Amino acid sequence: MQDVVDKYGVLLVFANVLALSLGLPVPAMPTLVLVGAGLALQPEATWLPLLGVLAVSVAASLIGDSVWFYAGRRYGNRTLQSLCRLSLSRDTCMKHTERFYGRFGIRVLSVAKFIPGLSMVSVPMAGAMQARLPSFLRYDALGAALWAALGLGLGVAFSRQVETVIDTLSQLGTGAGVLVGVALAAYVGWRWWRRRTLLAALEAARIEPSELEALRLAGQPPVLFDIRAPGFRDVDPYVIPGAVFADERELGGILATYPRDGKVVIYCACPDEVSAAWMAAKLRKAGFRDVLPLRGGIDAWRGAGYGVERIGG
Template identity: 70%
Template structure:
């Protein structure tokens, strides 16, 4: 076990946690558990060394998170969308994070590291939402401290059990590493296959921005739904003219208010229009015959040079008499 502590030393903890904070798929929590167990078994007293490792872990976490915070502050939605494209759960990563953030604000950072996928997007979202640096560092630091303390505490409490597991793995030799790598590869492959299956299921026809522009010049007008979550509309406070806000989890108002032959166009802020495509599929199941996601969402609309409408601050409904703008 002493050799284990030397291998997974303080500097490796720093590098491991920093890499995780920067978005690399590395298992930092197991490293903290192993180091916590090693310190508990071989340091007397153990608490000074544990506090030292805790400080190193918090510093590494804040350093990596600060990079994403400033990226979100400078580049906004582009940073969030890029991160969600890297996620194996891109259909939910942005929506889930934004809903947590809308409810708790920057305080969500205190628990973000405990929720898979939440930490990856909540940090740049805090920057995009213009959270002040002192508040960001305060809550992110608390979250980093709680997360690292959990790992070190688990290692210290179950030090003997951890040592027994390591001894068993050592006796099994290199085959154990191969089995673990195969298992990790299989897990990532399964998640990737699930994402591909979802995209294939939702790979229906999209409406192009030029087509939507033409539809908006005809009568009757299509029902245009903006299903971005409220916090993301705060980051990008513009909508396509004529759009109404909707929640893909709450279809009842749409089902009650519109006939099934209504032409509906849906847009979101998620990669590959996944949320919009999912909502379109749900509406089709309820009998709507002409519902399509907008390819590229509001970003493609804006990039094509079509006007957007500013949302009055704090207004969660369709803005009346809002001023059109050609750019954000």
């Protein structure tokens, strides 16, 4: 282990952290732990090398995150949705990030790397929200430093245990690596299969933008819920005419306000209308007879040439 850390430790940290920041599914925390443990086992002082590795890790994070920051600034919602499609938890990916960002703003970047899913989307959301570059760099660097310091610190604190694990795996040979790879592939496969099964169940019913427009023109507009989080409405401050803002976490108010025999249409800003489909399922379970997500959300509505209204306009 010592030879690997001496020869390739800094390079491995830079490559792993940069790849992770760019969105590739590669683990970087284990590399930080391994390098921290290797440096702690050196006979000479380790603080200066640790600070050097910390600086390299922060630099790699800033390089990768800056790519997504500018992608979010230029392409907005398209970047966010593309990233959420890569997530194994796409039903919560966008919504959680919207809520965290709406509550804490750019400061969320200081803790985003510690929260699964949030780290993937918070950076391009900062760009989409037109955050100032100095603020982005300051909070993103703080978050990257805290995250890397945790990994290196764990390696230093448990250096002997890490060395024992590495030695044991070395004795087991390639079989250990194969076993770890199979376990990881099985976990990802299970999550993917569960997500596909869920999406297939939720895909059963949708309303097309043309159908919604036909109802409006016929004087039979349904109750229309916009369930995008407040933070995301700042990115795209428009609504479909007649839409009412709603929160799927507060179904009590909806149940008390709207008749359950009326038609309800829901739209969100998430891939495949997953959040809207979730809420539709909850409303059906509560007794609503006719609830449908709008296929493609407000983007599909605009793409079909139908009008929108500016919030507060």
